[in-house]
Amino acid sequence: MWSRLLLILSGLLLALVAAGAPIRAATGVSDVADALRQGPVYVDPRASAQLSPAQAVALEKKIEDAGKPVFVAVLPKAAEFPPDTLLRNLRTDTGIVGVYAVRLGDGFNAGADHAVMPTQAVRNLVTAVKAPGTATDAATQLNAFVDQALRQARGSAPASWSGGSSSSGKASASGLITLAAVLAAGGVGAYAVIRRNRRRTAEEERAALDKLRVVVDEDITAYGEELDRLDFHPAEAGADDVMRADYERALDAYETAKSRMASAQRPHDVRRVTEALESGRFSLAVLAARREHRPLPERRAPCFFDPRHGPSTTDVAWIPEGGTERDVPVCAADAARIEDGEDPMARTVETERGRRPYWEAGPAYGPWAGGYFGGGMLPGLLVGTVLGHMLASPAYANEYGGGDFGIAGYEGGDVSGADFDASDFGASDFGGGFDGGSGGGDFGGGGGF
Template sequence: MRIVLRRSRAGGPAAVLAVLVGLLLLLLPGTAMASGGLDDAAASLKQGKVYVDPAMTGRFSQAQADALTKKIKDADKPIMVAVVPDSSQYPAKSVFQDLRTKAGITGVYAVWRGDQFGVRADSSALNGQTARNYAQAAYDSHHGDINGTLTDFVTNAAPKVSGHAPGSSKFSAAMIVVPLVLLALVGVGAFLLVRRSRKRKAEKQANELRALRTVVDEDITAFGEELERLDFNPGSPSADDAQRADYTRALDSYESAKKLMDAATRPEDVTAVTTALEDGRFSLATLAARREGRALPERRPPCFFDPRHGPSMQDAMWSPAGGAPRQVPVCADDAMRLASGLDPAIRTVQTDQGPQPYWNAGPVYGPWAGGYFGGYGSGLLPGLLVGTMLGSVFSGPPAYGYGDGGFDGGFDGGHERYEGGDFSGGDFNSNDFGGFNSSDFGGGSDFGGGDFGGGSDFGGGGDW
């Protein structure tokens, strides 16, 4: 006999749908069936929600609980409210301490149990006498109306409660994450600004180096041509060791200048190039004096008007256009021109305004001038260039280095007052968690008698 198992066309999908809906209900917050008890109550209080035991929803609806939860959150106070039945699930004698221990939140605990209302508070959150007064007044005003009593108590007590509602602590994750995000944004912004600044600086340096390279290449070329025109044979019988040393030094300066310029990556690198050229030209002047039998020249700065003229021979008075007179080192030819009332042969460079004397072409030529004149004392260039555009580079804090050969923000150092709303878990002093005796509130001695924290056991002041 063959047995055929036939799947129901309707039952299969419906069963699957039912399972999925059931799983969804379990996963969605607040949809799981609550069985009641201290654990469920504590879980709700940790989330800052007013807890209503399923057995009490007929007297205090979920809508009323949600409204009261919103009121507490709007006030941002650590007030924990639970509405529970007169049941062994919530032992009258220990329900407050049980909820405080399991919820672990420093604050005010208001419990409606059966037909009675009680409140306890950590002293750091609310004074016990104040809690007693507000609880008694709320209970007496509403005659068994749970919603009216709880709303009245929260409304009047909240302004007196210290601390913050659970989930809105001053040490909340949001207040940690937000500053970190802002710090990250500041860091990114600073990085972008620094990168942009560096890019602009690099572009500026590249443009300046390009302008300097044109001028320096002309100087190097002019010096090379001088070497080529020099009628000197180191192997000649008339040449001595001192002459050969001068000649060799001039050649080395020429080669060094070329290599340094090829390797230059910043405007400042040009200083070493013009220093080498200045030294090479002085070597040629020394060689010429040796060959002609003259006294060796004094080591002097190059000609101010054009360093390609070689070492200066003397100082002469000169005034730039619109400037004050000053003494400048000049070569022999320029000294003669000045003495004759003629203009000196001035080195000009190309600018956006056309050819200009190098001292009026801007600070970009600071490294160039520094290499020629910087070795003769830090005071030389400022004196020569005062009143010119290039002089501004050397009149203030040097752009290029040439040498001679407690918080007051109301913080008083005190300790911040501890306030409620923080999580302490079960680590709290029960003597510091109290409010009043059962006979002092919520219907007098009928509030559980000795079973609900009766007598001195129900924590009035330090009796907890």
């Protein structure tokens, strides 16, 4: 009975694809972007000879199963897709941090946000799939690129792929074909597994966010208390416009942190909360220096042992339990404690072993620390610690947006809009064959169409 029903449903769905939901030719990059927000693969009907529906479905399923932010577009060589700006505009209009691969006519190129894949890695992959002796048909080339990109890409698939309608209100043909293929192959069970995995991931993220919420709320409260204790009035004698601007930035940081935490949906959203708190505390330090007629402090990371201590004043050598020595930024008070042979006043959080320093806690605290210390700095500070080990794991990258902590606070699969490094998508090399190694990556070199 089930097999008969599946065959009927498959036939109906395939008929719907053929008759009722054709894919329209894109009138520009924005149409392609609309399609990619709903699924990882878009094939313009004018380029359908390049990649058949079955091949597109298989490629789409591969990407979705991997759960990585990899986007593929197969487009005709047409005026509405100028190669000089195609990748950059496609990334801008799609607005999602990820890897973008485009087959344009017989040419190929790709770009990626460096939060998802290093520039050189993208360049190497593009060069490899265009090397002499490799197959040049779209299916082989795209699958070769995607296979490698899925192994290396950081982050997770965007939430918009889990469901939703296109701008025209109709399901995409590739989505319907995929569903038909899944049903025909007995995919009801597979679909249930996918739903269960997504539900499990969502539950784990909620639990991680709940842990973080406690810590971040403590940070926001502590910062608010600092503002309350601040003996500054914008109209007081000696206050000038520069001081008032510092004070305004400090107040804005407080409101921003509260607003961002209230709207946080996933653990990595917390990074932007602690970024705001770090910025606010620096504004307070600058204000204090101006009022006391001291030299303005340099912009330094907050105290490693507890960011609530404010900006660090120096670096000291520190050895975590079972680890190796490294220099960490510390506040003046903790520097004095260490010099006197005492333990620093470390920030502790709840763990299964009771309250422990945050660097001995689980991966949920990575976004919290990342907002304070930034992507480039944190791995070196935490190497050899429990949290440092977890941040370096693929599981963390997939579930909590790990890796290098992204750009501008975003990870692979995040919606960032136009907030990205345009140099990652900056050139026009859609040459069909080997070009001497100039293609891919940040696309800074020349290369023709």
